[in-house]
Amino acid sequence: MKRAAAWLSVGIVALALGAAGAAPTSMASTDATASGLTAKQKRAKKKALKKCYKIRNKAKRKRCVKNVNRKYKKLSQSQVKPKVAVTVGVNDDYFSPSSSTMKKGQAIKWVWNNNNRNAHNVTLVSGPAGLTAKDKYNLTTPNSPAVGYTFGPKVLNQTGTYNFVCSLHSTVMVFSVNVTN
Numbered sequence: 044m045k046r047a048a049a050w051l052s053v054g055i056v057a058l059a060l061g062a063a064g065a066a067p068t069s070m071a072s073t074d075a076t077a078s079g080l081t082a083k084q085k086r087a088k089k090k091a092l093k094k095c096y097k098i099r100n101k102a103k104r105k106r107c108v109k110n111v112n113r114k115y116k117k118l119s120q121s122q123v124k125p126k127v128a129v130t131v132g133v134n135d136d137y138f139s140p141s142s143s144t145m146k147k148g149q150a151i152k153w154v155w156n157n158n159n160r161n162a163h164n165v166t167l168v169s170g171p172a173g174l175t176a177k178d179k180y181n182l183t184t185p186n187s188p189a190v191g192y193t194f195g196p197k198v199l200n201q202t203g204t205y206n207f208v209c210s211l212h213s214t215v216m217v218f219s220v221n222v223t224n
């Protein structure tokens with residue numbers, strides 16, 4: 044009798060642990076998909092998944108679910124507006140501030156001062172290792188008009204230090220941002 048009771052309680056503990064262990068994972072995945080999708084897109088995703096679950100072949104069913112999840116994850120990410128963490132003033136002839144910090148995945152934006160008389164640009168001169176050529180190209184402007192110009196928001200996805208200059212006034216117009224995890 045005693046032994047049976049002990050086994051029973053072990054079983055209950057294991058069940059409770061199992062439930063507790065499963066809960067965070069399912070919650071996290073709901074949150075991730077919920078973030079950037081409209082109600083209509085959420086319904087479409089649900090419908091697409093339902094269709095997948097009807098597939099008898101296990102491998103095909105898995106592939107179907109994977110594809111649907113991937114498609115809507117991509118969509119949700121593309122719809123999330125980046126948070127502008129740093130706004131940099133572009134002035135005659137200095138950036139303000141001249142240095143800053145932000146988190147990976149946040150955005151930076153440059154705003155030209157309305158009292159400017161000089162043209163300027165934003166030119167990335169060095170960045171974290173692993174920055175792609177596309178990223179580098181994407182972080183440089185042509186020479187601007189003196190006023191009425193903005194650049195960004197640009198999301199920075201690599202940690203490390205990005206050094207910018209205005210190549211027209213490169214000795215005085217310098218700006219660096221340190222991106223952290």
Ligand SMILES: [Cu+2]
Pocket residue numbers: 136161162163164209210211212216
């Ligand atoms: Cu300049």
